[in-house]
Amino acid sequence: MSLITLDPRKAEPFPIAAAELLQDTQLRRNVAHATDVIQRKRAALVAEKADWQALRSAGAATRREALLHLDSYLEQFEKQITAAGGHVHWASDGDEARRIVIGLLRDAQAKDVIKIKSMTTAEIDLNPALEADGVHVFETDLAELILQLGADQPSHIIAPALHKNRHQVRELFAREMHLPDLTDDPPALTDAARRYLREKFLKVDAAICGANFLVAETGSICIVESEGNGRMCLTLPDTLISIAGIEKVIPRFSDLEVLLQTLPRAATGERMNPYNSVWTGVTPGDGPQNLHVVLLDNGRSELLAEDMTRQTLQCIRCAACLNACPVYRQTGGHAYGSVYSGPIGAILTPQLHRMEYAQSLPYASSLCGACYEVCPVKINIPEVLVYLRSRIVEKNKGKLGSIFNQERIGMKMMARIFLSHDRFENAQRVARVLEKPFVGRDGWVHKLPGLAGQWTAGRDLQALPAQTFREWWRSRNGREERPR
Amino acid sequence: MVAKPQWAGGKTTVSKEEVFARVRAALRGKKSSTPAPETYTRNGSLGAEERLRLLEERLHEYDARVFRCSEGDLSKQIAKVLVSNGKSRMVHPSGLPAQWLDAQISWTSDSEDTTEQLSFAQIEAFDGVLTGATVAVAESGSIVLQHGPKEGRRALTLLPDYHLCLIFGNQVVETLPECFDRLRPSATRPTTFISGPSATADIEMTRIKGVHGPRYLDVIIVG
Amino acid sequence: MRISLFITCYNDTLFPGTGKAVVSLLERLGHIIDFPLEQTCCGQMHFNTGYRREAYPLAKRFVASFQDAEAVCIPSSSCVAMIRDYYPEIARENGDQQFATDVSSLLPRVFELTELLTDRLRLEDVGASFPHRVTYHASCHGLRSLHLGDKPLRLLRKVRGIDLVELENSDRCCGFGGTFAVKNAAVSTAMLDEKLGAVLSTNAEVCTACDNSCLMHIQGRLHRENSPVRTMHIVEILASEIESSGAAR
Numbered sequence: 001m002s003l004i005t006l007d008p009r010k011a012e013p014f015p016i017a018a019a020e021l022l023q024d025t026q027l028r029r030n031v032a033h034a035t036d037v038i039q040r041k042r043a044a045l046v047a048e049k050a051d052w053q054a055l056r057s058a059g060a061a062t063r064r065e066a067l068l069h070l071d072s073y074l075e076q077f078e079k080q081i082t083a084a085g086g087h088v089h090w091a092s093d094g095d096e097a098r099r100i101v102i103g104l105l106r107d108a109q110a111k112d113v114i115k116i117k118s119m120t121t122a123e124i125d126l127n128p129a130l131e132a133d134g135v136h137v138f139e140t141d142l143a144e145l146i147l148q149l150g151a152d153q154p155s156h157i158i159a160p161a162l163h164k165n166r167h168q169v170r171e172l173f174a175r176e177m178h179l180p181d182l183t184d185d186p187p188a189l190t191d192a193a194r195r196y197l198r199e200k201f202l203k204v205d206a207a208i209c210g211a212n213f214l215v216a217e218t219g220s221i222c223i224v225e226s227e228g229n230g231r232m233c234l235t236l237p238d239t240l241i242s243i244a245g246i247e248k249v250i251p252r253f254s255d256l257e258v259l260l261q262t263l264p265r266a267a268t269g270e271r272m273n274p275y276n277s278v279w280t281g282v283t284p285g286d287g288p289q290n291l292h293v294v295l296l297d298n299g300r301s302e303l304l305a306e307d308m309t310r311q312t313l314q315c316i317r318c319a320a321c322l323n324a325c326p327v328y329r330q331t332g333g334h335a336y337g338s339v340y341s342g343p344i345g346a347i348l349t350p351q352l353h354r355m356e357y358a359q360s361l362p363y364a365s366s367l368c369g370a371c372y373e374v375c376p377v378k379i380n381i382p383e384v385l386v387y388l389r390s391r392i393v394e395k396n397k398g399k400l401g402s403i404f405n406q407e408r409i410g411m412k413m414m415a416r417i418f419l420s421h422d423r424f425e426n427a428q429r430v431a432r433v434l435e436k437p438f439v440g441r442d443g444w445v446h447k448l449p450g451l452a453g454q455w456t457a458g459r460d461l462q463a464l465p466a467q468t469f470r471e472w473w474r475s476r477n478g479r480e481e482r483p484r
Numbered sequence: 485m486v487a488k489p490q491w492a493g494g495k496t497t498v499s500k501e502e503v504f505a506r507v508r509a510a511l512r513g514k515k516s517s518t519p520a521p522e523t524y525t526r527n528g529s530l531g532a533e534e535r536l537r538l539l540e541e542r543l544h545e546y547d548a549r550v551f552r553c554s555e556g557d558l559s560k561q562i563a564k565v566l567v568s569n570g571k572s573r574m575v576h577p578s579g580l581p582a583q584w585l586d587a588q589i590s591w592t593s594d595s596e597d598t599t600e601q602l603s604f605a606q607i608e609a610f611d612g613v614l615t616g617a618t619v620a621v622a623e624s625g626s627i628v629l630q631h632g633p634k635e636g637r638r639a640l641t642l643l644p645d646y647h648l649c650l651i652f653g654n655q656v657v658e659t660l661p662e663c664f665d666r667l668r669p670s671a672t673r674p675t676t677f678i679s680g681p682s683a684t685a686d687i688e689m690t691r692i693k694g695v696h697g698p699r700y701l702d703v704i705i706v707g
Numbered sequence: 708m709r710i711s712l713f714i715t716c717y718n719d720t721l722f723p724g725t726g727k728a729v730v731s732l733l734e735r736l737g738h739i740i741d742f743p744l745e746q747t748c749c750g751q752m753h754f755n756t757g758y759r760r761e762a763y764p765l766a767k768r769f770v771a772s773f774q775d776a777e778a779v780c781i782p783s784s785s786c787v788a789m790i791r792d793y794y795p796e797i798a799r800e801n802g803d804q805q806f807a808t809d810v811s812s813l814l815p816r817v818f819e820l821t822e823l824l825t826d827r828l829r830l831e832d833v834g835a836s837f838p839h840r841v842t843y844h845a846s847c848h849g850l851r852s853l854h855l856g857d858k859p860l861r862l863l864r865k866v867r868g869i870d871l872v873e874l875e876n877s878d879r880c881c882g883f884g885g886t887f888a889v890k891n892a893a894v895s896t897a898m899l900d901e902k903l904g905a906v907l908s909t910n911a912e913v914c915t916a917c918d919n920s921c922l923m924h925i926q927g928r929l930h931r932e933n934s935p936v937r938t939m940h941i942v943e944i945l946a947s948e949i950e951s952s953g954a955a956r
Contacts, residue, residue, distance in 0.1 A: 019893040028897075054524035061519050068516045071507045084672065090500040142684045142695060190684060194695055201696070202604055218671050228642070228682035228697030235638040236604065246503065253671040257664040258524065260677075271542075272624035272679035275697065277638075280672035285598030286637035287674060297503045304510035326880040330897040364891060366884025366898070367755060369851035383792075389757030411753060415761035418716065418748040419768065428720050444930060454889040458896035459927030462721070469719045469726035473742050 006122075006153050008349050011337020013360035018335040027163050031155075031332045034162040035323040041269025042320065042374070049265070058258045060378035063314035066216075066249050067304060073216035073249045074295065080219025084281020086291040093298050094124030100294050101126060101208070101241055102133045108239040108290060110135065110206035116223065116230045117141035118210025119317060120243050120296060122154060122339040123352075126208070137208075138200045140229035142193050149176040155333030155341065156322055163332050197229065207233035207288070211244035212317070213259065214293075217252045220280040221293070224263060226273050234277050240288035245296050247313040259316060262376035266320035299352035308387050312347050314377045319344075321371035321381060327364060336361060343371035347384045355391050362388040406451075425470065432464045439463040528622070528658025535622045535658050536705055539651075542625025546680030547693065548701040555706055558650070559586045562614065565648060565702055571611040574648075575602065577640060579633025580614065584650075594640055596633075604643060612646030612700075618675075619666045620656045626679040627651065627703070628663060630670055638674055647698040649678075653707040710823070711741040711776035713769070715783045716748035722919045725782050728946035729820065732833060733780070735946070743772045751789040756886050759800070766790075766797050770809045778827060779817045782942050784849030784917045785885075787819040792852055819849065820942050821858045821917060831861050837947040838868030842911035844902070844925070845877045846918040859917055859941055866944060872909045876901075883924040899928050906936065914938045 011017065021027060046052050066073055078088045089104075091097035105113060113130065115137055121127070127137045139148040143161035147154060150172050154160030161169075170184035173192050182192055209230070213222040221242055223230050234240060250259065256278070264273040282291050303309045322328050322342030333341030338349040338358060346365060350358040362385045371381045399405060417427045438445045445461040447453065455461060467475075530538060540550045553561040563586035566574065574589055578596045585591045592610065594602050607613075616634035620627050627649055629635040641647055657663050667675060682697040693699065710733055714726045730740050750765030769790065773779050781787050791814060798807035824830050843863060849855040863871055882888065882898025889895075902925060906914045914929075914936060916922050922938035929936050 015891050015893065018891065022893055022897055051523070051525040054522070057520070058522050058524050061522075065516060065519065068511065068514055071504055071511065074504075074507070090503050092499045092502050096499060140696075190695055197696065202608075220672065226682060227684045227695040229695070231638070231642050231676070232696050235642055246507070253668060254661075254664050257661040261660050270679075272621075272626050272677065274678070274680050274682050276677035277675070278677075279674040283631075283637075283674055285601060286631060286639075295503070297506065301503065301506035301510055304507060307514075326882070326898050327891075327894055330894050330901075363887065364894075366847070366880050366882060366887045366895070368847035368880035368884070370847075370878075370880070373851055383796075386755055386757070386793075389755070390759040391757075393757035393759075407756075408758075411756065411758045411761060415753060415758070415765065418750075418765050421745045421747055424716070424747045431720070446931075451889055454892035455927070457892055458899070458931065459924065460930040461927055462923075462930075464720060465723050467723060469714050469723035470742070470744065472723055472727060473730075474744075 006334070006337055006339050008338045008353055008358040011358070014335055014337070014364040015360060017337060018331045018364070021331050021335050026165065027332050028330060030163050030165055032329055034156070034159060035329055038159075038267075038269050038323045042265060042323070045265045045269060045271060049261075055258055055262050056376055056378050059262050059316075059376055060314065062250060062255045062258060063316070063377045064311075066251055067247065067310055067313055069251075070246065070249065070304065073251055074246060076216040077214050077219055077249055078295075080217070081221075081281050081293060082219070084219055086219065086281040086293060089292060089294045091294055091296045091298070094296070097124050097243060097294050097296050097298070098126055098129040101243065102129065102135075104239070104241055104292050105130070105133075105135055105206060108206050110239060112136045112138065112200075112204045113206045113208055114138045114140050114200055114204045114233050114237065115144075115207065116209040116225070116233045117144045117160065118208070118243060119339055120210045120245055121208065124243075124296070124298065126243070138197070138204065140197050140200070140233060142190065142227060142229075145193055145197070146172060149173070153334060154339060156319060159319075163334070197232075201229075201232040201236055205237045206239040206241070207237045208241050208243065209233055211242050211248050211293075212263070213256065214244055214249045215253050215256070215278075216249050218280055220253065220278050222256060222276065222278045224260070224273055225275050225277075226268070228275060231275055231277055234279070235287050238288055239290040239292075241292045241294065243294045243296060245298070245300055247300050247315075259376075263316055263318050266374065266376040267318040299354065302354065303351050308384060309351060311379050312344075312351060312384060314379050315344050315348070316377055318376055320374040320376065324370040324374045325365075326368060326370065327366065336364065343381045343385075344379070347381060347388060350388060350392075355388070355395055359392050359396075362392065425468075428464075428468050432466075435464055524661075525659060526661040528662060530622070530658050532653065535656055536653060538658070539620055539622040539625060539656055540705065542622065543701075543703055546625060546701070548680065548703055551702070551704045553704060553706060555652075558704070558706055559584050561704055562586060562648065562650075563588045565704065566612070569612075569646070569700075569702070571646060571648075573609075573611045574614050575607060575610040575612075575640065575644065576614045577634060577636030579635075580616070584614075594636055601637070604639060607640060607643045610644055612648060612698075613640055613644045614648045614650070615641055616650050616652075617655060619663050620651045621660055621663045622656055622658045623660065624679055626660075626663070626677050628667065629676045629678070630667065630673040631676070632673070638676060641676070641678075642697055645698055646700045646702075648702045648704070650704050650706055653705065656705070709739045709741055709777045711743060711773055711779045713746055713749070713773065713779055713781045713786070714742070715781065715786050718782060718919055721923065722940065725919055725940040725942055728940070728943040729780060729782050732835075732942060732946040735948075736828065736830070736833060741776070746772045749786045749789050751786055752885060754789065754793060754797075759797075763797055763801055766794050767806060770794070770806065770813055773817075774809060774813055776813075776816055778823065779813075780820055780823045781817065782820045782917070782940060783919065784819045784846050784853050784855065785920060787817060787822075788848035788852035790814070790817055819853055819855065819917065821849075821855060821862055822853065824862060824945075825858045832865040833862065833945050835865070835945045835947050836867040837944045838870075839913055840870040840872060840909075840911045841913045841915055841944065842872050842874040842906060842909040843877060843941075844874055844881060844906070844914060844916040844921060846916050846921045847880050849917045850878055855917065862945060863915070863941070866947075869944075872911055874909055874914075875905045877905075881921045881924055883920050885920070888924060895924075896928070899924060903928055903932070907934065912936065913944070915941045915944055917941050
């Protein structure tokens with residue numbers, strides 16, 4: 001089974017991918033509906049929680065603290081979980097993480113593995129690597145199951161199949177589960193999935209999961225879920241492998257009392273999601289006896305050095321920013337060409353790739369700030385977007401013939417103009433003259449050349465007024481106001 | 485496509501050094517500011533009865549049935565709920581007091597001895613499971629199990645389709661921070677937070693209850 | 708009092724009527740307007756597009772132009788957000804202690820137009836008359852950076868004869884976003900169409916906001932679709948009096 005990879009190294013730039021996806025009106029309807037529902041529920045719960053802002057501040061403070069002392073908290077986590085019977089492995093990059101997991105499954109002689117949805121495993125493209133090694137992977141989240149059966153890719157962090165509607169799902173299940181009489185009402189579809197997966201849960205002896213939080217103080221892992229497939233995977237098999245980015249660490253067990261209030265409200269608009277599992281190492285007679293945690297760097301350590309970029313790692317993967325984003329609303333997640341989409345994806349993906357790839361993502365934003373407003377750990381995403389834009393501009397200095405060069409020339413010219421009010425006033429006069437050929441009889445511009453043509457593709461532009469404000473001011477006041 | 489990887493085996497100590505070296509280098513010289521005092525709500529403000537009513541309300545929102553009784557009436561109440569539900573064969577953790585288990589129902593205990601535990605298939609075959617709990621959070625309608633003798637191992641409350649959970653009045657707190665105060669002494673025990681039966685909203689954001697895990701939850705609040 | 712006007716580079720060039728309305732309104736309220744001619748641009752376009760280095764001298768120029776002002780009035784919430792949110796950051800990044808000091812001295816005297824009226828002049832009724840059906844779009848910077856809240860609406864509600872109708876999802880971005888409108892034109896237009904749908908369903912004659920950037924964007928599409936609905940900066944409504952019915956665009 002080969003899946004199309006959301007690979008930032010190969011994905012089309014956002015403007016192109018987005019323009020294509022905008023044609024898919026079904027997708028846009030699904031995305032708008034889904035994000036509207038969660039947003040409404042989220043807003044209602046936030047309104048009822050008097051200490052919501054205090055919780056956001058506390059959550060942000062906890063995550064900041066964890067990152068500032070990441071080395072000691074990682075060490076503490078390893079020590080605690082090892083003492084409780086777990087094994088910790090370290091992976092510098094995705095390649096290494098894949099090799100470790102394959103090795104562990106070989107050691108356990110596992111040919112099948114059940115899996116809980118994990119963004120981290122998608123990030124490192126784990127499934128194809130396991131399949132290539134002869135291991136059959138069964139995704140057990142309903143959405144992931146939908147994607148797996150349909151050879152599709154996630155388009156949202158929390159609701160990965162949100163771009164599919166019930167008819168599309170029915171078609172898929174009927175075909176892949178051999179259920180020709182299956183109806184398309186969601187309960188029937190869910191029941192089909194329940195039966196299909198139950199068999200796997202009881203038979204398969206190895207499971208892979210991610211981690212929502214890793215608790216340094218106790219060496220515990222916390223998994224947040226809704227369907228119960230998490231509990232199945234975490235409880236029934238003998239071997240359990242958890243793959244987690246190093247930034248998932250939180251300092252104390254009690255930090256969960258804040259994050260488990262903000263995460264469910266932000267992610268799915270619930271006071272609490274159906275199931276949370278927290279466990280520490282191995283418990284005789286209860287759950288997996290062979291527990292491994294793979295801690296993954298894969299570019300994260302690079303973000304730690306600067307205050308501006310470190311906040312990116314505060315993310316608790318709630319996807320509230322996706323739900324609030326007016327750009328994501330139009331395009332869905334695939335347009336971002338990465339498993340991490342939406343506002344958080346726009347800042348995380350290029351950084352994980354050292355700004356060499358996904359350079360169009362920081363520009364895939366109107367900087368409206370809706371994401372920052374809803375982020376439960378107060379990541380100032382707009383500030384990071386603007387900062388990353390400057391990193392991209394710096395990085396592309398001197399690249400001849402690139403779009404950046406044309407833009408750079410224009411920007412340098414404008415900067416020079418703005419540094420002198422005489423040059424500015426001159427430029428205003430020149431612009432009026434240059435514009436004349438493009439002004440229609442109705443006093444509007446309907447078509448412009450070059451990059452400006454992107455404006456007139458969908459919009460008109462009113463012709464420049466015959467008199468600028470300062471020209472009017474001068475004529476009104478004489479030339480009394482002398483520039484200093 | 486990924487080429488077939490060669491498993492080198494052994495511990496990955498080299499990577500640990502590399503990762504730590506990068507992390508330490510990045511964080512060198514960074515100072516944290518003194519954290520501002522936390523101002524989120526830790527303690528609830530409801531009286532005991534109000535708290536129980538809030539819990540009941542939240543449980544109803546999840547379509548859980550809620551019953552109240554005194555400790556003296558407990559075994560009768562348990563039997564009544566089970567009979568009304570058509571449940572006659574129940575499994576339970578070994579630590580439940582015998583006086584809770586009315587003779588009308590056929591009871592099987594999971595064994596304390598890990599070599600004699602019921603198999604998954606056996607657990608599934610019961611009509612349901614009866615357990616106690618460690619703490620319940622009224623604000624979110626959450627029941628928390630730490631899988632001790634009166635709660636049983638995790639598989640026991642996962643596989644059956646029906647879970648009857650007993651919560652004592654003094655186990656109910658209002659807020660999540662209060663809940664974590666209760667859990668902290670035993671923080672390393674396996675801990676499961678249950679807030680309604682399992683649900684998915686993956687198809688058009690329509691919330692469907694009961695994917696995996698017990699689809700039916702009844703709660704008896706005692707005292 | 709003496710109010711210094713920062714017209715903004717794009718208002719100066721594209722929307723002089725907005726500046727005229729600011730002058731007319733504030734003079735009507737009994738204040739003296741000052742217009743430092745050396746002003747040009749706050750640097751937002753450069754800063755937001757990634758040309759941070761070029762924005763630094765522009766920021767310094769702004770601060771120098773207005774450092775002795777009693778109050779600075781800016782009819783553009785995105786420019787105020789740039790100054791308030793990012794000038795301190797620019798000072799910090801460039802290790803410019805003097806600039807940092809100058810910025811923190813000036814910031815308390817910088818006001819977006821509706822802030823000037825409600826917070827500094829403590830007014831809600833500015834003596835305006837505009838007997839038309841109007842709907843208000845909450846520009847993102849005004850909403851989320853400046854936390855204008857209902858200041859613009861409180862001012863509009865006091866306008867004589869106005870028929871103020873609520874815009875659905877008024878807090879959703881119109882899709883302008885500066886260079887975003889050009890670099891991601893397809894998405895920008897898709898967002899704009901949704902905004903337009905909401906505007907048209909109010910049956911308003913006029914759509915207003917605190918930022919001409921949003922309004923230029925909305926008007927551009929309205930005009931392309933041959934709609935008679937016009938856009939007006941809020942100050943042009945507030946400057947309108949009994950005799951006239953406001954500058955047509």
